[in-house]
Every structure is written in structure tokens, then in C-alpha cells.
Amino acid sequence: MTVTSHDLLAAARKFEGQKYVFGAEIDTQGRGYIGPVDCSELVQHACLRVGVKPGMPDGAYWQWIHTRHLAIPIDVARRTHGALMFMGDGTGTGREAIFHVAFSLGDGRTFEARSSSYPVRVFEKRDGWTFAAKIPGVIHDVVPPTPPPPPPATFDPRLLNEHLIMAKAVYDLAGIIAYVDLTYARWHRTPAQDLKGRMYWIDLARTSEDPGAVLTQCVVTLQEREGDPESTPR
Numbered sequence: 569m570t571v572t573s574h575d576l577l578a579a580a581r582k583f584e585g586q587k588y589v590f591g592a593e594i595d596t597q598g599r600g601y602i603g604p605v606d607c608s609e610l611v612q613h614a615c616l617r618v619g620v621k622p623g624m625p626d627g628a629y630w631q632w633i634h635t636r637h638l639a640i641p642i643d644v645a646r647r648t649h650g651a652l653m654f655m656g657d658g659t660g661t662g663r664e665a666i667f668h669v670a671f672s673l674g675d676g677r678t679f680e681a682r683s684s685s686y687p688v689r690v691f692e693k694r695d696g697w698t699f700a701a702k703i704p705g706v707i708h709d710v711v712p713p714t715p716p717p718p719p720p721a722t723f724d725p726r727l728l729n730e731h732l733i734m735a736k737a738v739y740d741l742a743g744i745i746a747y748v749d750l751t752y753a754r755w756h757r758t759p760a761q762d763l764k765g766r767m768y769w770i771d772l773a774r775t776s777e778d779p780g781a782v783l784t785q786c787v788v789t790l791q792e793r794e795g796d797p798e799s800t801p802r
Contacts, residue, residue, distance in 0.1 A: 571618050573674075573708045574651025580614035580671055580679055586688045586781040588681045593626075607669050610681045611652065614671075620705045628654060629662050635701035646693065649674030649709040654699040670702070674711050712725030744773045747783050755790040762789060 584603055589604035594613055605613065608628045615624035625634050632654050645651040649672065656666035670680030676693035701706050748769045752762070769786040773779040 571706050572707055573616045573648075574621065576614055576650050576703070576706055577673070577679065580610060580618040582617075582759070583614075583688045584609055584690075586681075588684050588688065590684070595719070600637055601671075605681050605688060607681045610667055611654050611671065615703070616683050620703065624703070627662070629666040631667045632656075632699060632701070635703055636699065638702040638704060640700050640702060642697050642700050644710070646676050647674055647711040647713065648672055648700075648702065649690055649707055650703050650710070651700055651708060653678060653697045654701075656698060658699065667700070674709060686748070695801065697739055719726060728746070741774055743778060744770055744783070748773070748786060751783070754787075758771050767797055 571690040583605055583632060586602065588606060589602040590606050592604050592606050592609045594601050594603065594609055601613065608626055608631055609629075610659075611631055612624045612798065622634075624642075625631060631652060635652055641652070645653050651672040651674075653670050653672055654666050655668040658665050668680075668682075670682070673679055673690065675717065678691050678693075679689070679740050680691060682691060683686045734789040748766055751769075752766060769782065773786075776782045
């Protein structure tokens with residue numbers, strides 16, 4: 569029988585809203601039991617209900633021992649639906665080594681019987697997990713990492729049609745300014761680096777009978793002086 573993490577979490581979530589009772593023992597009460605649980609009993613009974621093989625032992629420590637040959641990093645576990653996430657330093661045995669276990673929902677959240685302060689439920693992402701593992705006998709869905717957001721759109725002058733900008737610049741002061749700023753951006757300069765030079769080219773093109781020629785010379789001049797922030801037209 570194939571058990572998926574969705575089968576497993578569906579079984580676990582039948583306990584949503586139940587009380588947390590430390591030390592609850594329900595494995596002898598049948599697969600139909602719904603009632604108070606603690607963290608490891610929730611895991612054990614959910615696995616029992618869907619027939620996970622090999623069977624899941626009781627106790628967060630023993631569940632860690634049972635699954636640690638399928639250990640995964642915490643950041644991967646956060647994206648792995650149905651993975652187990654543990655708290656404890658792993659030193660010693662029993663609760664002194666591992667004292668808590670929860671299911672990952674694969675989206676950063678967990679489903680767990682956390683403590684007597686909360687009902688069994690979904691919890692938002694938190695830190696403190698020290699170990700994590702997939703469950704033997706369960707097919708887990710792994711959500712790919714969320715790609716970083718694309719960088720803000722930047723002005724890439726190389727993608728513009730310079731001839732169209734030039735044509736506009738012949739008739740339009742805004743076009744002249746845009747072309748000069750385009751030229752500065754292309755040659756890795758900003759107006760703040762060379763305010764005097766920028767105004768020089770704008771004024772010269774604005775008053776010239778042939779602004780296109782002036783702007784062409786602007787391109788040539790800035791290309792020649794690339795990397796010299798002190799250079800200004802002379």
C-alpha cells in the first residue's frame with residue numbers, strides 16, 4: 569500500500585482542536601480513536617491510521633531514531649509535506665535528547681500537538697527545530713524553493729532604439745534630456761556624478777541647430793572618458 573504525505577496529514581488533522589495531554593497513550597485504542605494526544609502520539613496514531621510501514625514507534629526520541637536515516641536539513645523540511653521536525657540537541661536518550669516533534673505542512677507551517685497551552689492545530693513558522701527527516705514508507709511532496717523576486721526593473725539603455733530617441737530629441741527638450749541621461753547610464757555614470765557635464769550637453773543640444781550632432785558627440789565623449797568621474801566637457 570502506498571501512503572502519501574497527503575493521506576498522512578489528512579489523518580493527523582482529524583485531531584485538530586483536540587486537547588494536548590502529555591503522555592497520552594492511544595495506540596491500543598484502535599485506528600478510529602479521536603481524542604487528546606501529545607506530540608509523538610499524534611504522529612504515531614496518524615501513521616497507524618493510514619497504515620505506514622514500518623510502524624512508527626511512540627515517543628519523539630524514538631521517532632527521531634526511527635527516521636534519522638532519512639534526515640534532511642531544516643530548510644528542506646519546511647518545504648517537505650509531512651516531514652517530521654524535532655526539537656532537542658540529540659544528546660543522551662529520551663526527552664533529554666529529543667523533547668518535541670511536529671509535522672511539516674510544506675509551506676513553512678507545522679501541524680502539531682505543541683503543549684497544554686494550545687489545542688492541536690496548525691502553527692505558523694517558528695525557529696528552534698534542530699533535526700528533521702522524512703518518514704520511512706511515506707511518499708512526500710517537496711515544494712521547490714520560492715525563487716527570489718525579480719530585481720526591480722532597471723533602465724537598460726542597450727535595449728532602447730537610440731534612433732527613435734534621437735529623432736524625438738531633435739524636436740523635444742524632454743527627448744534631449746532623456747537621451748543625455750540614457751548616454752550617462754550607458755557609460756556607467758549618473759547625473760549626480762557630473763551635474764555640470766549633464767547640463768552642458770542638454771543646453772548645447774537645446775540651442776544647437778543640429779541637436780543630433782551634439783548628442784552624438786556626447787556619446788563619443790562619455791565613451792572616451794568612461795571611468796573618470798571627474799571628467800567634464802571642455
